[in-house]
Amino acid sequence: MKVKKYVGKNMQDTIFKIKAELGSDAIILNTRKFKEGGFFGFFGKEKIEVLAGVEENEQQAKKAAPAGEDDQVNQAGSNRDIEELKRKIDELNRSWQQDDFVRRLDDYSQKLYNHLLEEGVKKELVCDIIEDVSSGEDNKDKLEILQSTVRKQLGEAREIEIENPPHTVAMVGPTGVGKTTTIAKLAAFFAKNPKKRVGLVTADTYRVAAVEQLKTYSDIINIPLEVVYSKEEFASTMAGDFRNFDIVFVDTPGSSWDDKLQLGRIEGILDGELLDEIHLLLSLNQKLENISKVYERFSRLNPDRILLTKLDEAAHHGDLLNIRLWCDLPYSYYSYGQDVPEDLNSADPENLLPYLLGDYNV
Incomplete structure (x- = not known):
């Protein structure tokens, strides 16, 4: 018809x-x-x-x-x-x-509406946000409502907190998402505190030069690195000298979102009883469809937080909000460059708001 x-x-x-x-x-x-x-x-x-x-x-x-x-x-x-x-x-x-x-919107609300659409925020989500905004009495009030609504959509960040050492934190995600560099940034950040003992473990023995890359970072930061090939070796490492460390970061092999065999290998190496946190890395320079597939397939590894990478390579930043439509895990950190440890920050809504609103003329 x-x-x-x-x-x-x-x-x-x-x-x-x-x-x-x-x-x-x-x-x-x-x-x-x-x-x-x-x-x-x-x-x-x-x-x-x-x-x-x-x-x-x-x-x-x-x-x-x-x-x-x-x-x-x-x-x-x-x-x-x-x-x-x-x-x-x-x-x-x-x-x-x-x-x-x-x-039905006034001119100012329409401008905010168009701005969010240009940033790539899904239309249905933009309508929900602007419906709240349009209740504002004046432009300043509307902008404050917009910021408050976006903060709620983003949710509070859950950063790493060391409670019962050794606190083990694993990074998982697809190939090329930036796991090794992100681990180096986090390790360098915590190693700045002389009272904290920081260790590195890598199970990424599949990628060429992956161990060497992390070894270079560990030498620069001056913290120990152990290479493991199985769940048993990981358990043995954590039962050894690393049991006296405050925090241990675990690097894992990358995998395509549809490579079930490799995901199974990663699952076979990680021992949930020895891990306190698993951060799933999602790259914002990918299409939202691919990001959602990564999230869906890597959920079998039971991540409890999302770490966003490559914000500096994203053409638009609407996916910061779009991801929240189907992801109920909190954001932890976001990375935006190669400098260690500078190009890493808490995914606090106050830090993410400028990416979504930019220098919007209020």
């Missing part, structure tokens, strides 16, 4: 347009009235919006089918038409609701 939206100054005018294009067999699916133009909702011209549809010609499908299969073709075509019609109606209804929502 072919479905299209028509706008006219009255019903008669709109019906004329429909018949002229779709013919007399067209059917009316939905209608609504709205005002266009005007000033602050007054003096606008009333118009009619009509959703109309018409059955498309199925003669080609009939000719292509054998004589005894006409009924099957008709039934299949009818089912497809019904599903397609439902989808288009749902899309148009959502579009109408959003258009009406935006038309």
